[in-house]
Amino acid sequence: MQFFFIFFNFLFFFAFSKNALSKNFTMPPLVHTSAPFALVVSADSGEVLFDKNSSAFIVPSSMTKLLTLYILFDAVRKGHFQWDSSLFVSKNATQKEGSRMMLIPHQNVLLKDLVLGIIVCSGNDASTTFAEAFSGSEPQFAQHMNQVAKGLGAKNTHFTNSSGLPDLEHKTTCQDLACIALRIFQDFPEYYPYFKSKDFTFNKVRQWTKNLLVRKGIADGMKTGKTQAGGYGIVASAQRNAQRFIVVLNGMKTEQERFHQAGSLLNWAFDRFVTINLFKMNSVVKEIPVFGLNQKVGLYTPKPISICIPKYQLKDVKVKIIYYNGVYAPVRKGELLGEVQVLIPEKPKKVFHLYGNRDVILKSWWRKVLYKLGF
Incomplete structure (x- = not known):
């Protein structure tokens, strides 16, 4: 099989995003919270944006x-x-x-x-x-x-x-x-x-x-939660402009501190990060030919593919769609046939697998023989 890939800048996707951003991207400042235990997560991509003793x-x-x-x-x-x-x-x-x-x-x-x-x-x-x-x-x-x-x-x-x-x-x-x-x-x-x-x-x-x-x-x-042993805690979630974040805090001393710290972290996340939905769940990313047959099989993602990044990094993110240029029958639905790679500066490469969306089967024994012989 010949290995093939498509490589393009992330701005291609962003041109079609509903979330229009200012051109004046700024780096997210260091964020602080008085809560001894804290976590901020993108609900869309699952990425951790802030972590303080979360484990x-x-x-x-x-x-x-x-x-x-x-x-x-x-x-x-x-x-x-x-x-x-x-x-x-x-x-x-x-x-x-x-x-x-x-x-x-x-x-x-x-x-x-x-x-x-x-x-x-x-x-x-x-x-x-x-x-x-x-x-x-x-x-x-x-x-x-x-x-x-x-x-x-x-x-x-x-x-x-x-x-x-x-x-x-x-x-x-x-x-x-x-x-x-x-x-x-x-x-x-x-x-x-x-x-x-x-x-x-x-x-x-x-x-x-x-x-x-x-x-x-x-x-x-x-x-929310509150006990003498645990202090004041909260799991808070909010959605704005089609993106959702979750804040988890615990160990604060007052209800007002809980309110202000959780609200500040939510506002920080919405101000400094952007969530881009690349592909919806079960969407076909690419169709590829089946070698020797006049048929194609779609590459689909069983889960939605989203990324959450600082706004200032948006112009530097790149995406690769990697797949085999022609696969051999039989092909089974759910077979791993490719992947989407997201390259973000100073971060580990993100990989999302792509699978065949249908079966391509040679039913008769003589058709299998001719196929193996290249006819």
Whole structure:
């Protein structure tokens, strides 16, 4: 097979981007946060833009509920629960300390109300109610949480309850919280609007979200947390001009510090970086000929290909599409046939694999013989 590639400047793509930028590109300044643990990630490309002790163990407090919500959304998707499912509220659930949805012992609550009770009210009674409905008991649910966390890639997470109540063995990292948040975006985009809710009334009690960034319109989700051991923390996300960033912070001393530090990092990311979507999920990047046949096979990417870069580097980024100029039959759908390479100055080369989008098979034995002989 002959190795072939297309090489071109990244500005070719940018000419068709919706995000028009000023020509006066400036280098991102050094950014600082008072939070002892911090991470800023592009939700579109997964690239880390800022990292401060993100792999260190932290006390996640109510940010734990993001994983509870992931499991809840997955249960609805799979048909195990419906939004109008009625869940029984145990006395145990209503006796949980901390934030509450104001559930009453032995009442029934709709799942759609329970979701808002978890997100807006940060109800420990609400998350426990779902845990008991899903697994029978909270300890069993915690075991399931840890299995799901590992499957999502949150490998340094160990939870002992569904709400984030203090426990010496209850821990995670900023990296893992960002991983869980990203998977919520990727796997359940239709359910994300729940995180935008600013208030919720249940049992005649109206509560406002504890996420000041959501209340002020700076972010559109996701979850705050606060315990004496962990301090104030937040997983915040926002979308502007078709690009989304996630900020994870923990260990701050006050609610106002949490609000200002998370807002500042979000604004910094939007001001200094640009996200370019190169190819959509399952899009055919290039069609290539099958050797000796009057047929072609498309090279597709099973995942969207996006990059997030500092605005000042935009003019220096280059893209290569590398593939075989003529492949031999049989070709199987999903066979690796090429790759997209993104070259960014002073950064490791980014490689995205391309696969065949269909089967090309020689069905009869005599056709296979003639093909091997070059006829």
